[in-house]
Amino acid sequence: MTGMTSSARPLLNRRLAEFGTTIFAEMSALALQTGSINLGQGFPDTDGPEEVREAAVRALRDGRGNQYPPGPGVPELRTAVAAHQERRYGLAYDPDSEVLVTAGATEAIAAALLALVEPGDEVVALEPYYDSYAACIAMAGGTRVPVTLRPHFDGGARFRLDLDELRAAVTDRTRLLLINTPHNPTGTVLTREELTAIAELAVERDLLVITDEVYEHLVFDEAEHLPLATFPGMRERTVSIGSAGKTFSFTGWKVGWITAAPGLVSAVRSAKQFLTYVSSGPFQYAVAEALALPDSYFTAFRDDMLAKRDLLATGLAEAGFEVFKPAGTYFITTDIRPLGESDGFAFCRALPERAGVVAIPNAVFYDHREAGAPFVRFAFCKQTAVLQEAVKRLKS
Structure with a gap:
């Protein structure tokens, strides 16, 4: 009986039982499997200064x-x-x-x-x-x-x-x-x-x-x-x-x-x-x-992200999403209902095969899952060429 525990109690303590593996790990693995552009996880694809x-x-x-x-x-x-x-x-x-x-x-x-x-x-x-x-x-x-x-x-x-x-x-x-x-x-x-x-x-x-x-x-x-x-x-x-x-x-x-x-x-x-x-x-x-970098660094950083936001927001709107244009961060939340979809999980799991792009279903960020069901998040902290390719894939 090696490897078995002596009690029937689950190994993970009950405070954490509901959390499991994060959606980011699942979607990033999906991106690798399918060779998709990963607009799911919020990390830049180039180093800073x-x-x-x-x-x-x-x-x-x-x-x-x-x-x-x-x-x-x-x-x-x-x-x-x-x-x-x-x-x-x-x-x-x-x-x-x-x-x-x-x-x-x-x-x-x-x-x-x-x-x-x-x-x-x-x-x-x-x-x-x-x-x-x-x-x-x-x-x-x-x-x-x-x-x-x-x-x-x-x-x-x-x-x-x-x-x-x-x-x-x-x-x-x-x-x-x-x-x-x-x-x-x-x-x-x-x-x-x-x-x-x-x-x-x-x-x-x-x-x-x-x-x-x-x-x-x-x-x-x-x-x-x-x-x-x-x-x-x-x-x-x-x-x-x-x-x-x-x-x-x-x-x-x-x-x-x-x-x-x-x-x-x-x-x-x-x-x-x-x-x-x-x-x-x-x-x-x-x-x-x-x-201690000069203000010009912070301004240029923001302006670069603003241009990327507008590029992705426009592309998502042209692909048929309802776009909530963000006033901050490097994420865009979209509503998939205009595409005839209503389940963000199913949509995000199918998107890599359908379009070669990975996004995150917002429902994972809700206790009231139904309130977040039709919303999907895309990250735009990526190189411009990567965003242009993602937009092209989504439109097709």
């Missing part, structure tokens, strides 16, 4: 970060994060007590939820949500309470937050709000009016807030990224999460950070030290240099 890559090489050669870096992160990076927050948003943080470096935003989310949530606490999150949110809330023993962003068609198709629904979701058991703006997968950027209402609710009900702001530099058209921590009463109750992966196109380096008041940073660090302890030593020095 050469001078940032060289900064990492330099750190490796100079022996900086090859051994365990300091637990909170290397001082150079913490200082650079604080300077970035002040320069961009007028938010002053102490690099020593109010900045914590993490293994990407993914660990920042996990550590923050594990630190701040106890069994029985409710966490209100905007649905559809990035898949790690649900898993991390479950690992912390919390209960997720989704508030659904719904499609609106006033002056262009976009997903909107219903503020009354948000207020109604908060109960005496609510511990924190988990807010993501710019929002993956819908591309929504929360407005000043929406953020003001969220801030007022948090203050009134004395809630903590975690804000995932990893797409802060990818905001288009008239939209503007406004960190929730800048709103009245929010500086002391908000854990803001940032990341180098999305902004500098080095997703494999896994360098993220939180900025928050000292008590919150200390709490999150208590959880983080037993997850990775530390990570990404030499890359931290490189990201410190990246954050």
Whole structure:
């Protein structure tokens, strides 16, 4: 009976039983099998700035970060994060007590939820949500309470937050709000009016807030990224999460950070030290240099993504999709019903064979699966020629 367990209990603990393999792994494998263009997973297909890559090489050669870096992160990076927050948003943080470096935003989310949530606490999150949110809330023993962003068609198709629904979701058991703006997968950027209402609710009900702001530099058209921590009463109750992966196109380096008041940073660090302890030593020095790049870098990065957004959005519309043109991120959500389809899972599983393109069904990001059923997400953080070929395939 070797290899058998002694009890009939499943091997995976019940908090994680519902999660299984992520849809990204399944669709990426499908892309490889079929030789399809992978517009499913959100990673760039080219590296970021050469001078940032060289900064990492330099750190490796100079022996900086090859051994365990300091637990909170290397001082150079913490200082650079604080300077970035002040320069961009007028938010002053102490690099020593109010900045914590993490293994990407993914660990920042996990550590923050594990630190701040106890069994029985409710966490209100905007649905559809990035898949790690649900898993991390479950690992912390919390209960997720989704508030659904719904499609609106006033002056262009976009997903909107219903503020009354948000207020109604908060109960005496609510511990924190988990807010993501710019929002993956819908591309929504929360407005000043929406953020003001969220801030007022948090203050009134004395809630903590975690804000995932990893797409802060990818905001288009008239939209503007406004960190929730800048709103009245929010500086002391908000854990803001940032990341180098999305902004500098080095997703494999896994360098993220939180900025928050000292008590919150200390709490999150208590959880983080037993997850990775530390990570990404030499890359931290490189990201410190990246954050100090001139504004022209961030502008050129955004303009490049904007052109790619428009290329893919136009192509998807011409292929018959209903397109929700994103105000931020590098994802486009589409509605497949105009194509005579209504099941995003079936559509995405068949698309590689039909068109040689891989996308992600948005329903995986919903508790209310039916609310997300007809929506499919495409990533446009790819080379222009790749997007042009994908558009050609989809049209045919």
